[in-house]
Amino acid sequence: MSTLSELPLRDRPTGLAVPPARMALLHDRRPLKRWRYVGLYGEDIMLCAAVVRVAGLPQAFWATWDRHELREKTVFRPGAVAVDGHRVRFPEGELTLTDDGEPMAVTSRHGDSYIWTRKQPVRATGTVAGKAVELRGLIDDSAGYHARRTDWRWCAGVGETPDGTPLAFNIVTGLHDAPVGSERTVWVDGRSAELPLATFADDLSAVTFADAPESRLAFAEETRRARDDDFGLFASDYVQPFGTFSGTLPDGVVVARGWGVMERHSARW
Helix, strand or coil, rough: CCCCHCCCEECCCCCCCCCCCCCCEEEEEEEEEEEEEEEEEEEEECEEEEEEEEEEEEEEEEEECCCCCEEEEEEECCCCCCCCCEEEEEEEEEEEEEEEECCCEEEEECEEEEEEEEEEEEEEEEECCCEEEEEEEEEEEEEECCCECCCCEEEEEECCCCCEEEEEEEEEEHHHHHHHHCCCEEEEECCEECCCCCCCCCCCCCEEEECCCCEEEEEEEEEEEEEEECCCCCCEEEEEEEEEEEEEEEEEEEEEEEEEEEEEEEEEC
C-alpha cells in the first residue's frame, strides 16, 4: 500500500484509489476534480474537447482551429460533449480514437493529498464540420484532490522527425513535475521516454530543459482560447494557444514539424 511519502509513482500501482476505481468526492478535506481532455492536431485542423467535474459540478468545452477560424464553446451542463471510451462527440464533429503508443500514468503528491493522470497517444478518424479528418493527439485523463490553489503550464502536441518518424509529447510544470517520476513524456514511434525538468517561457513561446542546454522546443502561436471565470468558491483563469512546434527535445529528438497547444492555467478550487 503506497503512502503519500512514496509518491510520485510512474507506471506503477500506487495502492491509492485512482481510475478506473471509484474515487470519493471528498478526501483529505479536498474535493475531487476529474477531467478527460482530448487534443487532436494536424496540418489542416486542430481541436480539443473535454468533460470536467470539480466537486461534482459539470463543465464541458470544445474548440476547433482550421488555420483560418477558431470556433469554440464552454457550457456548464452535462451532455454537450461526450468523450467516452474511444469516441469523441461534440457539436462540430464525431471521431473514433485508436491507441497510437504506450500509455503513461503517474500518481503524485499535491498539497496535502494526491493527484493522478494518464496520457494516451491516439489516432482519430471521423468528421469535423462535415469534413473527413485523420488526426493524431493525446487523451488526458486526470483526477485527484489538488491543492486549493493550483498553477500550471503545459503543452501537448504531435509531429515528426526529419525522416518522418511520428512523435507525440506532453510537458508540464506545476503538476506531476517531480525531477523523476513526472508526466513529462516524449513518444517516438509510440515508445515513451520521460523528459527532464522543463521551463516554459513567460510568453509560452518555448520550452527548455534542465541538463539539456542544447534542447529547445519552440512554439509559434496562431490563435488562442482564453477564459477567466470567478464563481467565488471556485475560479479559473487560462490561456491555451493553438500553434506549431519545432526544435530539439532532449536526447537529440528533432521536431521537424509539430502541431499542438500551450497552456497557462491558474485555478482556485
